[in-house]
Amino acid sequence: MDLTTDCMGLKLATPLVVGAGPLGSELSGLRRIEDSGGAAVVLWSLFEEQISHDQDELDFYLQYGTERFPESLTYFPRSPEYHTGPEEYLNYISDAKKAVDIPIIASLNGFSSGGWISMAKQMQQAGADALELNIYFLATNPDITSQQVEQAYIDALLAVRRNVTVPVAIKLSPFFSAFASLARKLSEAGADGLVLFNRFLQPDIDLAELEVRPRLVLSNPAESRLPMRWVGILYGATKSSLIASSGLHSGQDVAKMILAGADAVQVCSILLKEGIEHLKTLRAELEEFMLLKQYDSLSQMKGVMSSRTLSEPAAFERANYMKTLSSFGRTMTFE
Ligand SMILES: Cc1cc2nc3c(=O)[nH]c(=O)nc-3n(C[C@H](O)[C@H](O)[C@H](O)COP(=O)(O)O)c2cc1C
Structure with missing residues (x-):
């Protein structure tokens, strides 16, 4: 059965990509991902604040959730390296490239078009096979219009594009009023991939302490409906690869995304819950579906259930x- 897929020009052995986060933050984890059939890994994000040496506290990714999912403890890197600065991140990219053969995708998280954009070039030089931009911006200022926000996304992408030759994906939130239009503009601005969607961590109110606190809750499968819908709508409408993310927990979820038109999928929460080896289950379930419906290859089923074909x-x-x-x-x- 042929599970290969072309995603942003990268030839992937399967559509299963490990999403940005702690799973790829140790070389042993990267090897396990490769051995379990992960086709590529997105490294955790280097945050704009880390590049500008602002000592912002980014601890929420580490501290929240670990105690809630004891089985996942081994997958959360507890070493301080997870909060690396730019130099350590670049060194890790080159170590990762030596450790595994699957593509390594570096991730940048920020908004302003400052130092983190030149960082993109250094990530490529360090060996990253592709870059993923996670542009995090919440437009809370009522003087900022949706057009300005969209333009800032496009400008950031263009600036990165000018600095690198490797494929660039942009990880987006679904919170835009005219998402299809933005997707097309980003595609025209050179986004090789659109990652649909980013999942924001929403703060919670701690009633005992009367404090607003960040709170990490892992995804659930119902969340995959939103990206599936947009993959289905955008399939064939842009030249960017469509990479589905959020709430993919089973091989059946993966199959649905491919049918809707995804070129690849990203998984994170389910691997934190079940372990990296769960990638094997995802693959087996996908193959089981393909066998049942007599698909010999992923390309045969890609987009069969998109809005273009329905x-x-x-x-x-x-x-x-x-x-x-x-x-x-x-x-x-x-x-
Ligand atoms: C513990 C944890 C850490 C994460 N770190 C990052 C990160 O550094 N950069 C990023 O773009 N996304 C990060 N994410 C988001 C995931 O890459 C992914 O987009 C999101 O969890 C939705 O996919 P899922 O439903 O498979 O978890 C993180 C998620 C979790 C749970």
Whole structure:
């Protein structure tokens, strides 16, 4: 069975990419990812604040969640290296390249077009096979318009594009008023891949301490519906590769994304919960589905259920909203 896929010009052995985070932060983890059938790894993000040497506290990624998922403790790097500065990050890229053969994707998280953009060039020089930009910006200032926000995303991408020749993916949030238009503009500005979607950590109020605290909650499979819908809508509409992310927990979830039109998927939460070796289960479940439906290759099934190919494209657009709501209580089952 042929699971190979072309994603941003990278030839991947399977569509299973390990998403940015702690899973790829140790060389032993990278080897386990490769041995378990992970086709590429996105390293944790180097944050703009780390590049500008601002000692911002980024501890929330490390401190929250570990105690909630004891089985995942081994996958959370507890060493301070996870919070590396630029130099250590670059060294890690070259060590990672020596440790495994699968593509290593470096990740930059920021917003302003300052030092982190020149960092992109150094990441490529260190051996990164591709870059992923995670542009984190919450437009809380009412004087900033949606057009300005979108333009800032495009400018940041263009600036990175000018500095590197390796593929560049941009990891986006779904919170844009005209997402299809932005996706097309980013594609035209040179985004080789669109990662749909980033998952924001929402702060919570601690009632005992009366403090607002960051809180890491791992994803659940229902969250994959939003990226699946947008993959289905965007398939064939841009030349960027579509990389689905958020809530993919099973091989069936992966199959749905490929049918909707994804070129690859990223997984993170489920591997933190079940362990890196769960990649083997994802692969086996995907193959089982393909066998059942008589697909010999991933390319045969890619986009078969996209809005371009469905006889009823409205299924993705308004998701048969009225019909679904009016069927409530009669035929519909709900979770
Ligand atoms: C512990 C943890 C650390 C993460 N670190 C990063 C990061 O450094 N950069 C980034 O872009 N995304 C980061 N993410 C987000 C994941 O890459 C992914 O987009 C998100 O968790 C949704 O995928 P999932 O449902 O498979 O977890 C992190 C997620 C978790 C759970």
